[in-house]
Amino acid sequence: MHYAGGYTIYCPEVIYISYLSDLVPGESAFINKIENTDISRRLHELGFIGGTFVECVAKAPFKGPSAYLVRGSVIALRKDDARLINVQRAPYSSDCRQYQKWD
Amino acid sequence: MGLTNTSTGFLTARGGSGKRLSYTAILAGNPNVGKSSIFNALTGMKQHTGNWTGKTVASAVGHSEREDITFVDLPGMYSLRSHSAEEEAARDFIRGESADAVVVVCDALCLEGGLSLAIQITELTENVIVCVNFMDEAARREIDIDMSVIENALGVPAVGVSARSGEGISELCEIIRNRKSIPKKNRTVSVYPPSVEAELSELESAGYMRWDVTDAWLSGEMDDTEREAFDRCGGRSDGFSEMLTARPVIVAEGIACDAVKKIGTDSVPERFLAYTRRDRMIDRIITSRFWSVPIMLLMLAGIFWLTIVGSNYPSSLLQSGFDKIELLLYSALSFLSDTARELIVCGVFRTLFRVVAVMLPPMAIFFPLFTLMEDFGLLGRIAFNIDGALARSGACGKQALTMCMGLGCNAAGVVGCRIIDSPRERMIAMLTNNFMPCNGRFPILITMSAILCAGKMGLGALVMTAVIVFGVLATLGVSKLLSATLLRGTPSSFTLELPPYRRPQIGRVIVRSVFDRTLFVLGRAAAVAAPAGLVIWVLANVYIVDGTLLTYICAALDPVGRFIGLDGAVLCSFILGFPANEIVLPLTVMCYTASGSLGTGADIAGILAANGWTSLTVINMMIMTVFHFPCSTTVLTVKKESGSLGMTVLSMIIPTVIGFLLCTLTSALYRWL
Numbered sequence: 001m002h003y004a005g006g007y008t009i010y011c012p013e014v015i016y017i018s019y020l021s022d023l024v025p026g027e028s029a030f031i032n033k034i035e036n037t038d039i040s041r042r043l044h045e046l047g048f049i050g051g052t053f054v055e056c057v058a059k060a061p062f063k064g065p066s067a068y069l070v071r072g073s074v075i076a077l078r079k080d081d082a083r084l085i086n087v088q089r090a091p092y093s094s095d096c097r098q099y100q101k102w103d
Numbered sequence: 104m105g106l107t108n109t110s111t112g113f114l115t116a117r118g119g120s121g122k123r124l125s126y127t128a129i130l131a132g133n134p135n136v137g138k139s140s141i142f143n144a145l146t147g148m149k150q151h152t153g154n155w156t157g158k159t160v161a162s163a164v165g166h167s168e169r170e171d172i173t174f175v176d177l178p179g180m181y182s183l184r185s186h187s188a189e190e191e192a193a194r195d196f197i198r199g200e201s202a203d204a205v206v207v208v209c210d211a212l213c214l215e216g217g218l219s220l221a222i223q224i225t226e227l228t229e230n231v232i233v234c235v236n237f238m239d240e241a242a243r244r245e246i247d248i249d250m251s252v253i254e255n256a257l258g259v260p261a262v263g264v265s266a267r268s269g270e271g272i273s274e275l276c277e278i279i280r281n282r283k284s285i286p287k288k289n290r291t292v293s294v295y296p297p298s299v300e301a302e303l304s305e306l307e308s309a310g311y312m313r314w315d316v317t318d319a320w321l322s323g324e325m326d327d328t329e330r331e332a333f334d335r336c337g338g339r340s341d342g343f344s345e346m347l348t349a350r351p352v353i354v355a356e357g358i359a360c361d362a363v364k365k366i367g368t369d370s371v372p373e374r375f376l377a378y379t380r381r382d383r384m385i386d387r388i389i390t391s392r393f394w395s396v397p398i399m400l401l402m403l404a405g406i407f408w409l410t411i412v413g414s415n416y417p418s419s420l421l422q423s424g425f426d427k428i429e430l431l432l433y434s435a436l437s438f439l440s441d442t443a444r445e446l447i448v449c450g451v452f453r454t455l456f457r458v459v460a461v462m463l464p465p466m467a468i469f470f471p472l473f474t475l476m477e478d479f480g481l482l483g484r485i486a487f488n489i490d491g492a493l494a495r496s497g498a499c500g501k502q503a504l505t506m507c508m509g510l511g512c513n514a515a516g517v518v519g520c521r522i523i524d525s526p527r528e529r530m531i532a533m534l535t536n537n538f539m540p541c542n543g544r545f546p547i548l549i550t551m552s553a554i555l556c557a558g559k560m561g562l563g564a565l566v567m568t569a570v571i572v573f574g575v576l577a578t579l580g581v582s583k584l585l586s587a588t589l590l591r592g593t594p595s596s597f598t599l600e601l602p603p604y605r606r607p608q609i610g611r612v613i614v615r616s617v618f619d620r621t622l623f624v625l626g627r628a629a630a631v632a633a634p635a636g637l638v639i640w641v642l643a644n645v646y647i648v649d650g651t652l653l654t655y656i657c658a659a660l661d662p663v664g665r666f667i668g669l670d671g672a673v674l675c676s677f678i679l680g681f682p683a684n685e686i687v688l689p690l691t692v693m694c695y696t697a698s699g700s701l702g703t704g705a706d707i708a709g710i711l712a713a714n715g716w717t718s719l720t721v722i723n724m725m726i727m728t729v730f731h732f733p734c735s736t737t738v739l740t741v742k743k744e745s746g747s748l749g750m751t752v753l754s755m756i757i758p759t760v761i762g763f764l765l766c767t768l769t770s771a772l773y774r775w776l
Contacts, residue, residue: 025387034345039596041321044348045182046598047216057383058390058601064491065500067386067601071356072213074378074386074601076487078494081596 018089020054020068021082028055029087039081047071048085126172128279129197131224132208133216134179135602137236139163140266141208142176145276170276175202181216183223183314184321184348197227198312204230204282206275211241211248211263212377212603214363218355221257222294226313230282231259234275239265240605245365252362258290267608294354295347302332317347377603385604386484395488400568402481406472407571408564411549414464421463425456450640451633458632458685461546463625469542470511470616478607482507486599489575496579497586499528500597502535506578509539510571513737516541517744525595530750531582533741537733537758538574538581543684547728550688551721554708574729581757589753627736631682639679639686643693657694667763668723668770670715677727682735687728719773723766730762 023029031052034040047070048054057074058067065076130138146165163176177193184190197205207224209217214235225231233253241248253261260278264271278285293300306316306328319325320333321344337343388394433448476482482504490500501523509516516536523529540548552566586592642652650658653675660678661671672694680687692707695714711720732755733741742751 040345041184041348042181042596042598044345044352045184045219047352049349049352050345057378058386058487060390060487060491061392061395062488062491062495064489064494065487065597065599067390067487069378071215071352072377073216074603076490076500076597076599076601078490078597081598 018087019083020048020056020077020085020087021066021079023054023056023066023068023087023089025056025058025066027089028053029089030054032086032088034086035084037084040084043077043081043085046075047073048075054087125166126203126280127175127201128172129175129177129202129205130208131177131193131197131205131220132179133181133210133213133220134600136179136208136210136217137266138176138179138208141234141236141264141272141275142174144266144269144272145170145172146174167276170273170280172203172276172279180220182220182348183227184318194227197224198314202230204232204279206232206234206279208234208236210377211235211237211246212244214248214359215352215356218253218257218358219352221259222351222355223314225257225259225290226317229287231257232275232278232282233257233259233261235261235263236266238263238271239268247364249362249364253358254288256290256292256358256361258288260285292354292358294350298336302336306332320344321347379603382603386601389481389484390488399485399488400572402476403571404564404568406469406476407567408561409472410465410469410545411553411563411567413468414549417464417467418460421460422456425460429453429456445644446637446640451636454636454639454686454689455629455632457689458629458683459625461689462543462685465545465549466542466625467617469545471613473507473511474612474616475607475609478605478612480602480604483599483601487601490597490599492579493582494594494597496583497528497590497592497594498531498579498582499523499525499595500599502528502532502578502582505532505536506539506575509536509541511542513537513539513541513733514740517737517740520744525592527586527590527592528595530590530745531585533745534585534750534754534757535578535581537737537754538578538729540570540574540729541684541734543734544728546685547688548725550707551725551728554711555718555721570725570729577730577761581761631735632686635679635682635686639690639693642679653694666770667766668719668773669727669766670720672714673724673727677731680734681732684728684734719770723769726765726769727762730758730765732756732759 017032018029020029020031031048031050031054033050034043034048048068052070055069056066057069060066060076063079065078066082067074067076068082130142132138142163142165145167147167164173165176166173175196177196180190180193182190183194183197196202205224205228207217207221209221217235218233221231221233235248235250235253238248248263250261250263260282262271262275262278264275266272295303303313303316307313309328311329316329316332319329320338325333333339389398429448429452432452433444436444436447439447485507486500486503489503493500493502502520504522505516505519507516508519513536516539517533520529520532520536523532548567548570549563552563552570556562556566639653642656645652647655657671657675659671660674664670664672664674672691675694676687676690679690688707692710695710732738738751738755741754742748745751
């Protein structure tokens with residue numbers, strides 16, 4: 001899979017495409033693309049980049065934000081913001097436990 | 104949670120004839136990596152630290168005599184691209200030539216975050232030092248970090264430290280002093296694709312700063328040379344700006360991957376180092392739909408219970424001690440006239456002693472307990488849990504954190520609102536902060552709940568928790584009202600980092616809580632109580648016809664007071680308690696006993712009952728305590744932070760009006776039932 005700028009990622013068999021906000025605690029996914037809005041730059045900086053492996057670790061009560069483990073840190077995002085991130089679910093989360101090097 | 108000494112001005116004075124200028128270093132890094140711990144360790148300035156992101160809200164400047172370096176502790180940031188005025192100011196400051204070194208502090212367990220910021224900073228200035236903190240935590244998990252990998256990749260010195268133990272700090276300072284004389288090393292890692300790198304190198308030799316070029320490309324405001332370079336390296340293609348922002352992060356990850364190794368071997372450790380399985384399990388429980396509210400309530404009730412139980416005996420001890428000191432003072436000042444003696448001892452000093460005796464024990468227990476929670480990492484989870492409710496009230500999730508700060512001291516809570524980016528939401532947080540009763544108001548609530556529950560300790564803690572919960576609900580309601588009327592707008596986007604749970608250092612916490620917060624807030628209260636005591640003594644002892652000024656005021660306020668279910672004495676006490684809420688209760692007692700000065704300890708319940716207090720009055724008193732205008736320090740802080748007189752006035756009116764309304768309501772209900 002190619003992205004602009006010439007870097008490639010490894011992506012396992014695709015199950016189906018959905019949004020980050022659809023993930024339930026325990027589920028993980030690879031980020032596909034982030035819709036281009038004001039907050040997208042902030043999301044990039046926090047580590048939500050195309051090709052990144054993300055795992056949902058917690059969801060707050062009262063329809064609150066969800067916490068995502070991305071690049072070693074846990075970041076909480078509100079549902080509206082997580083909805084901007086397109087993901088492909090990863091079938092086996094244990095595959096991505098090791099560091100992966102991008103070229 | 105007390106007001107620590109932060110200076111918002113950046114370095115100004117750098118001269119002095121004949122004196123050699125000391126070195127300066129800027130501490131930058133992601134939030135929650137321990138910059139402030141390093142700052143404290145070196146300057147001893149007790150910058151307020153705690154385990155949740157967003158703690159440092161203004162830059163602090165401090166000097167280390169031993170190392171001869173002046174440090175600037177910047178607030179944590181994920182990236183230099185400006186989002187707020189603070190990040191912009193930080194950027195401009197890093198760019199300036201005045202600092203000898205910019206130290207980018209990283210977390211050993213989450214290296215890529217810090218390294219991506221380091222990469223950005225190396226585009227802005229040459230004198231960068233990478234400092235990897237929490238090396239002790241890494242060693243505990245058998246992780247080793249190869250500093251030479253980082254040094255070669257980025258071309259800057261890298262040093263590992265452990266702020267908790269102080270290891271590596273002197274080495275860091277040594278490098279800071281020598282930074283400008285270390286020869287420039289070429290980096291082995293290229294951040295951007297070859298075509299982009301080529302253009303950037305060309306522009307660099309033409310005198311441009313790498314950072315300015317990429318910034319121009321991203322913002323679209325380029326000059327001609329930059330535009331040509333932009334077009335040449337494919338700037339118009341799809342995804343170019345995403346690439347520019349993303350590449351530092353990805354490259355940082357690559358470097359981290361190379362640098363981080365399991366001790367003794369060459370193998371790569373498990374990916375997500377900082378956030379362990381245990382953290383995961385704890386978070387699942389704390390944020391679950393079923394357990395979150397009970398757990399939070401239980402924690403709150405627990406802290407209150409310990410505070411109430413623990414402060415009972417020390418308070419009475421202090422009071423009897425002070426009584427003895429008072430007698431000594433009285434005889435020592437026998438050379439003064441009687442009136443003067445009365446004024447000084449019974450007016451000023453007694454008020455002072457009262458404030459201290461009442462305030463000190465609860466604070467000495469509450470602050471350490473709260474700090475322990477903070478250091479452990481629970482505050483971020485609390486904000487996480489409450490954000491849902493806050494977002495629907497039009498407020499920001501970080502308001503939960505400012506509310507917690509307000510529990511310690513409302514003025515500190517208002518200052519803490521700086522962590523909220525959106526001005527609208529910041530204003531809402533400032534205006535509603537007073538609904539969280541500060542430590543100064545705790546004693547009133549504790550005494551009242553004790554009276555209400557006839558001394559049963561457990562019940563008292565529950566009542567306190569109920570009061571706080573009520574305050575939280577009021578905050579939500581008023582926030583919703585404000586965002587629907589005066590402070591209209593859409594909720595801003597909200598991101599919060601949940602740091603991994605860290606073992607709090609109990610000894611350090613206690614010492615820090617005592618000196619940093621308790622004594623400071625106490626000092627402020629004393630400074631305010633002394634002159635207030637003077638004024639009160641005058642009011643209570645100057646006779647006009649056959650009543651003192653105080654009795655006249657009480658009588659004048661009485662009709663209003665009775666209407667809302669209290670009386671004139673209480674209202675008068677609240678008004679006179681404007682400088683410091685700690686004296687409200689003693690003032691009430693004083694008005695009742697018509698004494699010339701504050702009573703000493705004794706039977707409050709009896710005095711109140713003798714003056715016609717019922718359960719309703721007690722309840723109303725508690726309501727009024729939570730819902731009335733903020734203390735003078737807080738009001739001044741609101742004015743300073745918001746810059747608007749209108750908002751300051753509003754911050755006084757809103758709680759008071761609500762208090763009046765609620766008291767009237769309860770009185771009406773009482774009469775009706």
